[in-house]
Amino acid sequence: MTVSPLPLLLIDPMVRNALTEDLGRAGDITTDAIVPADLSARLVLNARQAGVVAGLDCALLAFRLIDPRIEVRVLRPDGSALAPGDVIAEVSGPARGLLTAERVALNFLGHLSGIASATAAITAAIRPHKARVTCTRKTMPGLRALQKYAVRVGGGANHRFGLDDAVLIKDNHIAVAGGIRLAVLRARAAVGHLVKIELEVDSLAQLDEALALGVDAVLLDNMGPDLLRDAVRRVDGRMITEASGRINAETAPAMAATGVDLLSIGWLTHSATVLDIGLDAA
Amino acid sequence: MTVSPLPLLLIDPMVRNALTEDLGRAGDITTDAIVPADLSARLVLNARQAGVVAGLDCALLAFRLIDPRIEVRVLRPDGSALAPGDVIAEVSGPARGLLTAERVALNFLGHLSGIASATAAITAAIRPHKARVTCTRKTMPGLRALQKYAVRVGGGANHRFGLDDAVLIKDNHIAVAGGIRLAVLRARAAVGHLVKIELEVDSLAQLDEALALGVDAVLLDNMGPDLLRDAVRRVDGRMITEASGRINAETAPAMAATGVDLLSIGWLTHSATVLDIGLDAA
Amino acid sequence: MTVSPLPLLLIDPMVRNALTEDLGRAGDITTDAIVPADLSARLVLNARQAGVVAGLDCALLAFRLIDPRIEVRVLRPDGSALAPGDVIAEVSGPARGLLTAERVALNFLGHLSGIASATAAITAAIRPHKARVTCTRKTMPGLRALQKYAVRVGGGANHRFGLDDAVLIKDNHIAVAGGIRLAVLRARAAVGHLVKIELEVDSLAQLDEALALGVDAVLLDNMGPDLLRDAVRRVDGRMITEASGRINAETAPAMAATGVDLLSIGWLTHSATVLDIGLDAA
Amino acid sequence: MTVSPLPLLLIDPMVRNALTEDLGRAGDITTDAIVPADLSARLVLNARQAGVVAGLDCALLAFRLIDPRIEVRVLRPDGSALAPGDVIAEVSGPARGLLTAERVALNFLGHLSGIASATAAITAAIRPHKARVTCTRKTMPGLRALQKYAVRVGGGANHRFGLDDAVLIKDNHIAVAGGIRLAVLRARAAVGHLVKIELEVDSLAQLDEALALGVDAVLLDNMGPDLLRDAVRRVDGRMITEASGRINAETAPAMAATGVDLLSIGWLTHSATVLDIGLDAA
Amino acid sequence: MTVSPLPLLLIDPMVRNALTEDLGRAGDITTDAIVPADLSARLVLNARQAGVVAGLDCALLAFRLIDPRIEVRVLRPDGSALAPGDVIAEVSGPARGLLTAERVALNFLGHLSGIASATAAITAAIRPHKARVTCTRKTMPGLRALQKYAVRVGGGANHRFGLDDAVLIKDNHIAVAGGIRLAVLRARAAVGHLVKIELEVDSLAQLDEALALGVDAVLLDNMGPDLLRDAVRRVDGRMITEASGRINAETAPAMAATGVDLLSIGWLTHSATVLDIGLDAA
């Protein structure tokens, strides 16, 4: 399934912001001094590493915002698998604009492709289990919508986008409320009918409470594979099950093998490694 | 030497933006439903991993912007070395505000401390050589000023902040200009007297041209330790020397031993790993 | 249950925007010319009509943003029932600031209290049925978060806040997809595990499809009380049921008597009548 | 006379703001999941109720901002009288964009057409008297320029746009100044030569003071038709006369028959009812 | 008469913008490197030239936005006459903040005091005639509200603040309309009752048309003193008279002696000379 692109209206201010940050008050003084205004060039966005493309819209918008005369041709759209040397897109037009926009374009593309690639890798590692990788709210300030999009591109599923689109009851909330039951009841009374409620549970006893209350999903936190398997069996499809707690490429298969629905992985967005992509001569 | 904090005026819009992104249109629906409005709490920002603190101003501002009644007490300011379990700061006040601001505060603090810690680690690894670690423009869109600050906190030095505050002549520019000499002369004619000029060179032949032209700094790209040592000797202090190209914790000491002035490391900012910091009961 | 206030961070830019719109480029030229700078006054926000208060935070913030020396005292916070003549809050301080902020303060307070009052009225009319009033996305551009808050204050429940926090499959989507089944399956495959899916149905046949697919909620559109009762019975608690289509104070009780869970009413936000509140001498 | 459209520069940020509010962080998840990216459609904005169109520029801009490939054809521009079933405009292009922009487009169009229609209705009711309907500063926060434009489209006249473009001396100002005379003199001394001065008067005695001072306009507040007729006669064209105070469709003709120049009506903007317009298959 | 200060809400974003422009991405690197964080200082804003103060609110806000701990004491508020050496205000607190904010504070204060001083000088030169100096829309982009305020502080009167708060019919409009009469009638029909109409006339024949139409004011453009005197006599108080066209300190007295109401002077705002003010040791 192809992932739908983010609306231009949402990415436009982020790309403008990044370009403004880089241009400062005087613009690209190196390129302006050295490169003739009437020189044209054709360059390619080039994978130097295997992975999955994400963020091409942002990268290409960076070029077009610097100079609307720059033309783009997409060869491997977001979601494409990349081998080293693969050309992702071609950009052609005034050489000044190409060089000025290069770094911002690559910063978006490398970071988001890094997230998509990591998501795809761990998704592949847990096949053929039904579990899907999901992200968290541990994101880079200001970049959440883009990062979550990159997770989708990599084949992952999105968790909450913010504090307002679903209820996630954690240990602190339970402690304050005086128990799971009161916490869930208060949440259910307060929120609208299209808001789901997920509950973090640390033990099978808590899980039983969750089952009794009928929440939509449980976050099974820091459980090893054995305990997790017990928990998933006990739920038996009556709620969505999500496992969290330092899940990585090595531990994921065993976790996925428990039958859990989702593996929640914070480092996809808070510690993503860039995918190496360059802007090279065509 | 203590690193000066960033002006509040610069970090305020970034923290507001991150909070707005997380609050969405309805705010923290979980906490608002479950936690009584008049409940107070005292929590601590707690290191779960060794490292160096950076970004505490952002984290504490997140709490205060959510509720100005929250009081903060700093125990380990930016630049402090952390051992696991060390308390960085205390936050106390309305429990709702503490829980609502938690994730945004930790997102800033964990990411920036991660950069500072990585910078500090590699800085320690190249002691007693004179070389300093420096960053690049390979930063997260919108977060450059903060990331570069974190590099300073970790003991690193900053490279250009954008396209406008120094000239960096790369291979593309040289090719377009028809040679190093023309590129440098054009740049020198175009920019003000307080702008430095750095030139990327790939060979000793190019280095000789740079020396003849008297640029301020040379970026010695992708040179191994032996070639780099030759280059540094040839410069003999007449220009600043900077090495770049996939430098990591293992290769850095040998690179630093060449006598080069700076080691330029992109992954400090484009692929930083979060430092694990939590918000715990006091 | 008390409704939690919106975060200051969310209402602050809206109130600044409204004040800027009213101040223009020269500010309150009438008051500045006539009222001495050192004159103080004490005024009250006064109900001239029965209803329910909502939006007091916005109104009081308007005064404080114009002059931080203005002090406020809340007598009837958001959610309070008002009789004509009831004092909602006192504002005291520099007379200029009080007069300058008056209109913007009242514009927020009157509009939001109007929404809360209408919601409360129709909520009262359908007691003792279990149905709750809910709002729609038919809101004033830029004011949605505030309007939905006012609905909560009046005892109503919130529907989606935007296009991104829940799936609502309407007739157009069904037509395009080639049927309910494909539409629901595509939606389920695309969205995260914390996103609910609601389906608009116009007939019992469609309702049966919805039941078979197990969506979270059904929007029963334009059904009269008899058909609606049949539909609700058929659902028998297995999904949330919501009725929509020109529901007003007169028709609501009969609709609620069908046992439906929610009555969706667009005019609460798109055609709300102001509640008459004035700023009078204390 | 045709009313001039608002500059695109002024409406563009309002429409972007409304779309951003609706798209949230993930965009239209329903449409993106269900509607194929390459599906095109042609839809019409369709009147379901008689009235007057206003706000078409905003509505069409909403579509074009979501997808610039959407093409629009205007059949009944702002100011056109509408009968139920009349087509206002056609929009054609990518089906996803049409569905995503629909609600925001209709929110602008329905609200502004509602204001224009109400203004037109009351304007028709007071024909053949010379009085014109005028609006107030009792507007929706952030939407004043649009609402005042809709009043013009409906045949009404605009009062002040803010606190800075004319002087309006009310009872509070008079009380503080120690009388009408001092208030007017202070205002006249303070403001520029292109700023008019209007004075609110409650009695014929106050009116005589206003005549003696030669203000530009008087606001005759809360006067019944008889007293108003006396007041208008006494003014005898020497000042502009404006009546205010709970004027509605029933009372307006008698008020207009007094010969007063303007009827000021707050509810046109603070309590407007939406005009029912839909987006239907062409 | 004291001129009322501009609302803080209006100047705050302008001062933030100016500070952000100066701080760039790294802040005041000189001061941060050299001045200890705990050093305090007391400095004074000191007139080095005679003139009139304007813009002190902006200047002091610059200091407080950089460091809220900075305290200010105003000795000569806006509108005060200054002799060389006069202290305008004292600022005390952290030395870093004082030095960092200095240039932005002085840029506002020097520029606005320059405008106020020039306005005051020419106002003094035309005493005892009744004519007042007025400004135009020839202002610095983004600074109009501040510049017009400075004109008021210097004793001048304000012309239009923008294209929307009064009608000014110029030769182009007359030509397009096919004559003065049609232009005035169209304008009168289009605008609200609180909007004045001024007409630019170049000859006594045009002036007679203006008198017959009863506009509010005439702009007598490029008339020498003799023709201007004739024009003013012919108007005889029935309209406001304004003279424009390269009026300066030398020609102003003769122009004012004609009895004209206003002298319109563009260079007050488009070519103002800074007033020399420094930040010195207390």
Place this chain on the structure above:
Amino acid sequence: MTVSPLPLLLIDPMVRNALTEDLGRAGDITTDAIVPADLSARLVLNARQAGVVAGLDCALLAFRLIDPRIEVRVLRPDGSALAPGDVIAEVSGPARGLLTAERVALNFLGHLSGIASATAAITAAIRPHKARVTCTRKTMPGLRALQKYAVRVGGGANHRFGLDDAVLIKDNHIAVAGGIRLAVLRARAAVGHLVKIELEVDSLAQLDEALALGVDAVLLDNMGPDLLRDAVRRVDGRMITEASGRINAETAPAMAATGVDLLSIGWLTHSATVLDIGLDAA
């Protein structure tokens, strides 16, 4: 050498801001009332005074932002010498848009051309000396990037763009640090390798310290030609030399004759006189 234009991305928000400031809430009510919507015109930007063009991009963008149908033809681009009567550019399209954008377009063009012209004049006056004119941070709030660009267009060189792109150590810093040596050492330790350090010196003794420390540039403040010549000789090319202190067209040649590298002139940007340019019939 042609000066590179500023990126559209940087000037776009400034031009929008200026237009919004002028349009207010209702737009150009004069033109909208009088000029038919379908009338086209062709007008020219016309020099009424000799000088140098700068800011044409801003002026033309103002027209295009008001109405994208307006077409522009540039005859004399930025940097062109102008004689009175020279046509700079042609603008043609809807007459309304041309008149509405006129003032904002001219405000940018006249101001920036004024700066370029003054810079060019003083640059011509100091030929054939090698000294170049340079600007300062004494700029109009919010317009610095544009003003510095205009200085470049006029043949001048740019000093620092802000507090963050170079170190400038002034007397205050030296006093606080306890001497030049400590000040320079602290700065050198704190800033990156691409940041230059300039030191303000008032005497030959201080100059000797600067030479010993090897800073990049010295600002020779308030030195007469004789002392300045001694200073320049003593430096003998080892540092960049810059003279400052009330330099004007009359004193500049003697200052330049000393061999100094740069003449720093604040009034170019803080007290620039507009260049008279009009919008006339083609």
